[in-house]
Amino acid sequence: MERLLENVLRRVVVDGRLKVTTASGRTMTLGNAPPGQKPVALRITCPAAQRDICLDPELKLGEAYMNGTLVMEEGTIADFLDLVMAQPLAVNPTAPAKLLYLLRRVLRRITQFNPPGRSQRNVAHHYDIDGRLYSLFLDHDRQYSCAYFEHEGQSLDDAQLAKKRHIAAKLVLDRAGLDVLDIGSGWGGLGLYLAEMAGAKVQGVTLSSEQLALSRHRAAERGLADRVNFTLRDYRDVEGAFDRIVSVGMFEHVGVGHFGAFFRKARSLLKDDGVMLLHAIGRSDPPSVTNPFITKYIFPGGYIPALSEVLPHIERAGLVVTDVELLRLHYAETLKAWRQRFLARREEAARLTDERFCRMWEFYLASSEMAFRHQGLNVFQIQLARRQQSVPLTRDYVAAAEDRLRRAEAAARAPLRLAGE
Structure with a gap:
């Protein structure tokens, strides 16, 4: 050997x-x-x-x-x-x-067979561990998905805020009070942003009880519980009609055998003039399999698809692709920041877990970073609608919406005060 x-x-x-x-x-x-x-x-x-x-x-x-x-x-x-x-x-x-x-x-369709019960177990494997671990390396808002680096040297916190702003702009939140469904709402950061900065009414669904508890606490703490509702629910069990649907970092957990059901469900929940934004990891190479280390230790049941595997299901579901953007090296830079922050607080991570877990997590972050840097992984943002008229004619609206959101962020920021004022 x-x-x-x-x-x-x-x-x-x-x-x-x-x-x-x-x-x-x-x-x-x-x-x-x-x-x-x-x-x-x-x-x-x-x-x-x-x-x-x-x-x-x-x-x-x-x-x-x-x-x-x-x-x-x-x-x-x-x-x-x-x-x-x-x-x-x-x-x-x-x-x-x-x-x-x-x-x-x-065997990939078997390993990615994710009915509701198995989906919840897979999510619990990764997300229902000690929540303090994630606070060691994520930004202050706990965004556990690709950041959007607007310029070289931008901090992780600013790049994650830019990601939320970029997504909100593509959702065409052109009036207050729009009903938004957030599929895979994580720790609630995006839903809270959409409510606070764009006046949306948000329904967030997650399969993680740990994420749900923190999301609800954050909504109550910020006085947004009447506009943002988080529930423990599989996307397949959601009912209602929504003006906008967003899903960030969740589609990787759907499984290749469930793509059709995912988009059919999304179409059934979207109003006739609705808009959806799907933000997910993809591959530039042809369809393949999930890395076995990631499957066994990090994301059981997960899969990173090629666009060629996704677009046919969108077409068959009766949805229209209105925009596609590929974020190529943004996730490599995000993972680099996570890895550096994790290693800077590795002793704390070891006290929460053990040395073997820390080596596993370091390998996961490092190997994922290099896959995005060198081996064709990227992030796609696919904008979808039931009618092509639902989205403005040119992409100028994205930059204009981002400018409006920046002003809203600045207005919402509490002014600094000197001691005694």
């Missing part, structure tokens, strides 16, 4: 420099970086981990880091993943890895 590992790594690592110490103690140096460039160095501590990485690298590499059998000696796990995932040439997988991929492809 040691020879197989070396052969694979030498075919993969062309740019940069990687030092690998195998379980037997032998060190190999890979790549063609110029002399003096600091290499990334790692050590594999046991033969079993080395064998498993060769056979199933997509799953076992992350597990080895979690278990401490892959140890970074120079650089971080993010440096290693950045180096490997940015390589210019694709490598043919080993025969076992290829067979595992084909098996996962065949």
Whole structure:
């Protein structure tokens, strides 16, 4: 297995420099970086981990880091993943890895079968853990989805506010009192923003009891409980008619076998002149499978689709695509900020969980960042309507709406006062 590992790594690592110490103690140096460039160095501590990485690298590499059998000696796990995932040439997988991929492809509809009960269990796996963990690395509003960086160097908090503003603008909130459905309302930040800044009446639905409790507390605390109602409900059980529907970071949990039902339900809930905005992770590559490490440890039942898998279901549901925007590197920058903030407070995270969990979470954030940076993942925002006349003729309204919302944000901001005033 040691020879197989070396052969694979030498075919993969062309740019940069990687030092690998195998379980037997032998060190190999890979790549063609110029002399003096600091290499990334790692050590594999046991033969079993080395064998498993060769056979199933997509799953076992992350597990080895979690278990401490892959140890970074120079650089971080993010440096290693950045180096490997940015390589210019694709490598043919080993025969076992290829067979595992084909098996996962065949079984993907089973692993993504998400009826209501299973959907709630999948959501609880990730979101109903100690809420203090998320406060360590998210922005103050707990936006757990791609931020919108308007310029280089923008802070995470400002970029997440810009995301909410950008989404609100695309919802064409042209009058107060519009009924908005937020599918997958998270910790309530977007729903509260739409009510406070655009005068909307918001119904938010989530499958996380932890998120629901905090969302309701925040609505009451800000005096918005009469305009924002959060409930524990599957989107398939929602009834009523809505002027606007928004869904941010939830579609990845629907599952490929449920896409048609999702859009048919959305159309049935949308008024004739309604507008919907779907914000979700997508892939630039053809349809594939979910990374097995992410499926096993992070988002069971989840899937990142290609647009080619999504658009046919939209068409068949009788909805009109009125706008599509791809946010390419925005999520890479978001994940980088999350990773840096998590590592800065890693000791607190370890006290809340344990060392193995912290290594798992670091690997999740780092590998996800590099997938967006180097391997074709992006975020799509698809604007939908039942009638194409529901959206203005040109996109000028987006910038105009963002300007209005900025002024509303400034007006709502409490003025600073000196002590004693």
